[in-house]
Amino acid sequence: MSLVDPMSDTTPFFSDDNEGEGSAEKDDRPSPEQEEDSPSGLSHIRAHLTVVVLCYINLLNYMDRFTVAGVLPDIEHFFNISDGKSGLLQTVFICSYMILAPLFGYLGDRYNRKMIMCVGIGFWSVVTLASSFVGKDYFWALLLTRGLVGVGEASYSTIAPTIIADLFIKEKRTNMLSIFYFAIPVGSGLGYIVGSAVDNRAKDWHWALRVGLLNPSHSRHSKKVGTGACLTLSLSFYSNSFVLSTFGFTAVAFVTGSLALWAPAFLFRAAVFTGEKQPCVVEPCDTSDSLYFGIITCVTGVLGVAMGVGVSQWLRKRTPRADPLVCAAGLLLAAPFLYLSIIFAQKSTVATYFFIFFGEMFLCMNWAIVADILLYVVVPTRRSTAEAFQIVISHLLGDAGSPYLIGVVSDSLKQADSYMWQFRSLQLSLLLCSFVAVVGGAFFLATALFIEKDRQIAENYVQAGEQAW
Numbered sequence: 001m002s003l004v005d006p007m008s009d010t011t012p013f014f015s016d017d018n019e020g021e022g023s024a025e026k027d028d029r030p031s032p033e034q035e036e037d038s039p040s041g042l043s044h045i046r047a048h049l050t051v052v053v054l055c056y057i058n059l060l061n062y063m064d065r066f067t068v069a070g071v072l073p074d075i076e077h078f079f080n081i082s083d084g085k086s087g088l089l090q091t092v093f094i095c096s097y098m099i100l101a102p103l104f105g106y107l108g109d110r111y112n113r114k115m116i117m118c119v120g121i122g123f124w125s126v127v128t129l130a131s132s133f134v135g136k137d138y139f140w141a142l143l144l145t146r147g148l149v150g151v152g153e154a155s156y157s158t159i160a161p162t163i164i165a166d167l168f169i170k171e172k173r174t175n176m177l178s179i180f181y182f183a184i185p186v187g188s189g190l191g192y193i194v195g196s197a198v199d200n201r202a203k204d205w206h207w208a209l210r211v212g213l214l215n216p217s218h219s220r221h222s223k224k225v226g227t228g229a230c231l232t233l234s235l236s237f238y239s240n241s242f243v244l245s246t247f248g249f250t251a252v253a254f255v256t257g258s259l260a261l262w263a264p265a266f267l268f269r270a271a272v273f274t275g276e277k278q279p280c281v282v283e284p285c286d287t288s289d290s291l292y293f294g295i296i297t298c299v300t301g302v303l304g305v306a307m308g309v310g311v312s313q314w315l316r317k318r319t320p321r322a323d324p325l326v327c328a329a330g331l332l333l334a335a336p337f338l339y340l341s342i343i344f345a346q347k348s349t350v351a352t353y354f355f356i357f358f359g360e361m362f363l364c365m366n367w368a369i370v371a372d373i374l375l376y377v378v379v380p381t382r383r384s385t386a387e388a389f390q391i392v393i394s395h396l397l398g399d400a401g402s403p404y405l406i407g408v409v410s411d412s413l414k415q416a417d418s419y420m421w422q423f424r425s426l427q428l429s430l431l432l433c434s435f436v437a438v439v440g441g442a443f444f445l446a447t448a449l450f451i452e453k454d455r456q457i458a459e460n461y462v463q464a465g466e467q468a469w
Contacts, residue, residue: 047167051176054160055183057121061153062187063194064128065093067208068146069261070195070290073268073280074205079139083426087407090261092143094400096150098392101158105388108159117156124152132209158391162383165375171313174372178309181367185301185360188260192294196287239377239458240450241324242386244443248327249370250394251440255338255363255433257399258406263356264290266430269423270345270352279419296357304330304364312369320455321448323369328444330365335437337362342430346423363437373447377454406430 068075068089076086107116131145161177168176195208202208267289271277277286308326315322337359344351378386409429414421 050167051164051179054163055180057117057156058160058180058183059187059190061156062184063191064124064149064209065153066188066191066260067195069264070192070294071199071205071208071287072261072265072290073287074199075142076265077280078136078205079142080136081139083407083410084404085139085407086265087261087404088143089146090257090403091400092147093150094257094395096147097154097157098150098395098400100151100154101388101391101395102385103388104155105158105385105391108162108384108388109382113159113163117159120152120155122152124149124155127152128209132206134206154391158384158388161371161375161387165380165383173375174309174313174368177371177375178305178368181371182302182305184367185304185364186298189294189296189298189301192264192290192297196290196294199287239454241447241454242374242377242390244447244450245324245327245370245373246390246393247397248324248331248440248443248447249366249390250398251331251436251443252363252366252370253394253398254402254436255334255440258402258430258433259338259360260399261403262406262426262430264293266342266345266423266426267293267349267352269419269426271349272419273346273423274349276349292353293356296353297360300357300361301364304361305367307361308365309368311365320452323373324444324447324451327366327369327373328441328448330362331437331441331444334359334362335434335441338437339431339434342427342434345427373451377451377458379458406432 072086072089075081075089079085104116104120127145127148131142131149134142134145161180164176164180165173167173195205198208199205264287268277268280268286271289272279280286308330312322312326315326319325337355341352341355341359344355374386374390375383406426406429409432410425413425413428415425
């Protein structure tokens with residue numbers, strides 16, 4: 001009796017190639033419910049505990065990534081840098097992360113995932129700690145260490161979702177992925193909150209980078225991946241729905257990357273422009289906007305991911321194109337709210353936060369669904385590589401350049417070195433986010449035209465591979 005339903009859209013990765021040879025002689029076969037919940041053969045408790053560990057690491061990942069944005073005014077004042085150079089902090093990290101993702105995706109499909117994540121996370125912790133000791137004359141060193149942080153995150157982010165895909169199938173997999181992706185907005189929000197709180201308490205932004213080093217060295221529930229499969233990646237790269245959804249997710253990355261770095265600074269400049277706050281002339285700067293934005297990010301992340309998954313599962317009963325349609329709706333609804341939040345910043349702080357809340361909530365509807373789309377249109381033995389490919393494209397054209405681009409556009413629009421133009425130029429440059437969100441929505445609408453056919457092709461391809469084994 002096989003541990004995997006031949007009609008399912010996943011195959012076991014956690015067992016060695018020879019573990020299944022004597023399975024027919026064993027009497028303690030898993031029940032049908034256990035087979036559906038954990039196609040890898042792991043127990044129900046162990047499979048769920050693995051997800052908990054992976055979610056915890058993912059939470060720390062995103063806390064570390066956005067702590068810098070939470071104390072950005074202090075960093076700008078400490079190093080005396082322009083908006084363009086500030087944007088480089090996020091860009092160099094994303095570029096490193098993006099470049100290394102294919103390498104770790106390749107390794108994750110062939111070698112011990114446990115060791116890959118262990119080494120990567122350990123390196124990430126050391127480099128993050130090193131970045132907290134950079135002096136004011138060594139901005140280049142901060143850029144270098146932030147770039148090296150991408151090594152650890154690339155080793156983890158390309159592998160973790162595929163492990164969850166190996167543990168669960170169908171609706172259960174979607175639910176587990178939604179829990180995993182809750183960690184992205186929640187971790188991001190905590191990065192702002194913890195960063196600003198530690199900065200205010202310690203009166204030194206360097207300490208904000210030292211609070212996220214409680215990383216587990218590895219997930220002890222990961223096991224060696226078998227290397228017997230020889231399926232090609234051609235389906236991944238030539239599936240229309242995979243390519244189009246990747247470009248749609250690129251728009252999500254562009255917008256979230258821009259907001260992640262610039263939203264707190266923009267809110268602070270808006271408050272200075274309206275006279276609600278004083279300009280930052282002495283450290284520590286007022287980081288209360290980072291705190292409020294962090295809280296909004298946490299709450300909207302949970303609501304957005306839950307709403308996206310819930311609506312998608314409800315709509316799947318009516319159309320097989322539910323997933324890309326929900327993703328498109330999320331981006332198209334987010335665009336006007338983001339636009340209004342930027343425009344109202346010069347008049348009402350309350351209105352700005354109100355529109356940001358709904359804009360971010362609709363934007364977060366995509367996270368778990370896009371991951372699920374990838375997993376059911378890509379053959380299981382190449383999911384890590386496909387995940388890496390999507391990371392490269394979405395970051396290369398998305399948040400790798402968007403923070404820097406927003407900063408450069410802001411600098412170019414600035415007509416005078418005044419507080420008014422510091423706000424106005426950044427306001428105008430951030431309007432680009434609404435346009436990109438609409439473009440992303442269009443890509444997801446195009447994905448809906450191909451998703452049903454591509455899923456059927458992927459499922460048939462898996463069956464052929466299993467019969468050949």
